[in-house]
Amino acid sequence: MRRFTFGLAVLSVMAGNLSAQQPPPGLPSARVQHVFPAGIRAGASVEVTVTGTDLEEPEKLLFAHPGLKGEWIKPPTEPTPDPKDPKKTTPPPKTNPAGPHTFKVTAAADVPPGVYDLRVVGKWGASNPRSFVVGDLPEVNEKEPNNDVPDAQKIEIGTTVNGVIANPTDVDYTTFAGKKGQRVLVSCLATSVDSKATPMIEVYEATGRKLATSRNYRESDALTDVVLPADGEYLIRLFQFTYTAGGPDYVYRLTVSAAPWIDAVFPPVVEPGKPTPVTLYGRNLPGGQPTEYTADGRALEKLTVSVTPPGVPAAVTQLASRAHVEPTCALQDGFGYSLKGPNGTSNPVTIYFARDKLTVKTKSAGGPDAAEVVPTPGEVAGFLARRGERDWVAFVAKKGEKVTIDLAAERIGASGDFFFSVRDGKDPKRDLSGDQDDDNDTLHPSGFYTRTTDPAPYQFTAPEDGRYLIAIGCRESSYLNGPTAAYRLRIGQPLPDFRAVVMPYSRFYQTGSSAWQGGTQAYHVFAHRTDGYSGAIGVTVEGLPAGVTAQPLTIGPAARWGVLVLDVAPGAAPANAAVTVKLTGTDAAGKKLERVARPASVVWGTNQPDQNVPVLAKLDQSLVVAIRAEKAPFSIKADIPNAVVKPASGKDKEEKVNGPVVVLRQGDKATVPVKVSWTVPEKPNVTLTAEPLAQNQQGQPVAVQFATQPTKDKPDVLVNIDAKTGSVPGTYTIVFRGTAPVAFAKDPTAKQKPNVPAEAFGTPITVLVVPSALGRFTTGPLPNNTLKLGTSTDLPIKVERLHDFAGEYKVSFVPAKDATGVTATDVVIAAGKDEVKLLLKTAPDAKPGALAGTVVVTALYGGKHPVTYENKVSFNLAK
CATH class of the missing domain: 2.60.120.380 (Jelly Rolls)
Incomplete structure (x- = not known):
């Protein structure tokens, strides 16, 4: 039994909400509630009933595998003859246009067993996905009555x-x-x-x-x-x-x-592209051998097989599994595996990728003296074989060396609340780190809840050259042990990187896609940063239908999420397309990082969207964008080139942006013109709000306020943007959302059209926050603070670099207006360096006495935005 104590507590809070959840009010968007039956045998056909909301005029079912097809069975609309009396007819059954709907689903014989996305495609878009299982055994539907022993269904x-x-x-x-x-x-x-x-x-x-x-x-x-x-x-x-x-x-x-079942795979991680023997632990394994281990009190067998994991770079940074993937495991990289036996195929499982050379722990736990030495960087795969035991691992480090230690168990689907501590190799009782336990971090507090009982990655700094120990334990090891309590342990230098999840914007409800002509479609992109990656992340989209454009999105430095906006042209043709969201960044060495966002969706939402109650979510296998011919009721456009920047210093003049990016120095402000245009005659008032860039208000790097709200009489408004003085420099994307009550009925000829809330997303505003300083500088001193006439003297200039700036600084000396007789040639603090000497020369005939001047240091942020530091200095000129 898998342990998830905190998650179960959260779900218990949600239980009442789920049973009563209703779709949110608004314009129609196809949603699937449930599917029955929820699966099919490969090579067979079956009638599947789908129930949900806004499912009028269904076209087909759309699956994440080309071997699955779903054809709508149109209900009869004409009377049918009575077979007993040809003169009589039976009227057609009454049906609800919104469903339930019946589809004929066909699975090709070569579709691998596993879980696949199912969507309904219809008039109001492509629905949220529901899980649909393909198996390889005969299937039947439950037959009522079967509620008592004499009525039991025989199979x-x-x-x-x-x-x-x-x-x-x-x-x-x-x-x-x-x-x-x-x-x-x-x-x-x-x-x-x-x-x-x-x-x-x-x-x-x-x-x-x-x-x-x-x-x-x-x-x-x-x-x-x-x-x-x-x-x-x-x-x-x-x-x-x-x-x-x-x-x-x-x-x-x-x-x-009597088909095989896999409870665990060991090692649970393998090196990419390297054929590897792994041991399956489970039940009914063909040729399996008995073991001493159990799962839920049932004996486990073992079977060694060889797996060949993908080795293509793009594949090893993704998670491709035919199993259900919950958020806790969604940020790992891995691939799917199943075992075929004479009585059927096993359940699908996931095997994960190691990031460094893998050591499979083979020794029994023993004590610290028996600890296996692991090369660093490297990974260890192990499990706690017996009750109450701890595993010990040793590594060697140099004094001052920083070592990242990352222990994962629940994140790879294993049981148990694991923890670890770093010990002195000479004295194992000397604890150097304290117990590293539960990580409270989550990708999003409600939309995609990834909190686990695994420890947070820990950075250890070696106090001296030597051997160090890691003690690994599990809080429930008295009853959770064996291969189902496996772990992976990474030891080595930090590898800054990121992964991402993309979900429909309405993250509190199950939602698909229904983008109207002239409107927008929005998605949340959640960025999971690892090993200290703090750089900006650019987001692009591939595979969009004609007439659909992805607006620029940059997830700013250290930010966790952003909103991706797709613009739909007024004449875009109806379409359904699976798209790919890609993210790019740069590592510390300047190497480009490119990652594919993992589609996800809400399984069951909540009626308390403002209470930070986590929804039930999962990873999907595809992200589908649906364009429909309906006209969006209003649109929001920002006039970025005519935005005005107001410098914080008050000395410089206000300037127009005259480009696609609003450049602000820390403390600067800007005003951006925004206009609302309507296609509906009522032109209702629109309420604009800015999407948060951080979880709390205090953490927002850029503050956004609306001077007024747009109305039909005053559709033009100004948006005020304030780059906070303490904001982290970098690129941010500001997205604002507009809501308005719109008269709407699904029947365009209806006389009564009640108001429903409609939403639109404005043109994203890209803001580049330029730092007010790129370093802390010290000047001098000169000996006795004196320059002798007719000589040359070095003036030391030192810098403590800020904001990860590694470029060069240009240094010059500007004498005061009344100062004469002193000159200096400009110098450069080279990229990556922190010191230079400025050579000051004095003329023999210069006037002795006090002399003032300014040391000016200039650097280019982002290669083109000058950031200047000035320090006034004074010297004595003496003979």
């Missing part, structure tokens, strides 16, 4: 039953016949098919004796297995845990089989 071993917990007290019984000694697995997918259910399964023999029970094997999926004690009939009892909820959203997939 054969090797069958999947698609069912639903229809109400809180619904109990579904299934029966199968087996032979003595058979090992039969009973799995029930719920979380993996985006269900609200928390099913509990119980297995009984014919006498009524309970043989096994399970719930929450992984998230809300259940799994157990039994070795049949005798030939005969066996009974499965399935119900919602605690009997407190049920309904059409509580679907499940119950599979009874």
